[in-house]
Amino acid sequence: MRRCCSRKLKGQVNPLWPPPSPSATAGPAGPIAEGVARVNIGFNNLEYSYFPARTLVKAGTNVTFTNVGDIPHTATDIKQANWDTGILEKGQSKTINFSQPGNYYYICAPHPWMYGQVIVE
Numbered sequence: 328m329r330r331c332c333s334r335k336l337k338g339q340v341n342p343l344w345p346p347p348s349p350s351a352t353a354g355p356a357g358p359i360a361e362g363v364a365r366v367n368i369g370f371n372n373l374e375y376s377y378f379p380a381r382t383l384v385k386a387g388t389n390v391t392f393t394n395v396g397d398i399p400h401t402a403t404d405i406k407q408a409n410w411d412t413g414i415l416e417k418g419q420s421k422t423i424n425f426s427q428p429g430n431y432y433y434i435c436a437p438h439p440w441m442y443g444q445v446i447v448e
């Protein structure tokens with residue numbers, strides 16, 4: 328019977344480095360759109376998405392969420408549950424005022440795998 332591997336490593340292989348630690352918070356990734364106060368839901372035929380997914384605004388800014396997709400969506404605060412657009416049908420909008428600095432993460436209540444973030448400074 329022939330052995331498949333005739334070479335021996337003789338302890339010459341170094342251990343691999345550990346993988347990076349997972350993020351402490353699940354949520355949106357990608358670029359931050361500075362000064363963008365309009366978030367489109369279901370934009371560009373990506374029904375289950377916010378665009379931009381992350382935006383940076385000044386305290387006191389009104390951010391308008393508009394459903395441009397084909398099915399109902401929301402933008403719902405997931406930390407303190409202080410704000411919610413409610414169900415937005417195609418073409419409907421809701422404006423939320425972000426008066427206090429902070430990170431505001433939100434999801435779509437019917438589709439909780441959709442994440443967005445408003446960063447207020």
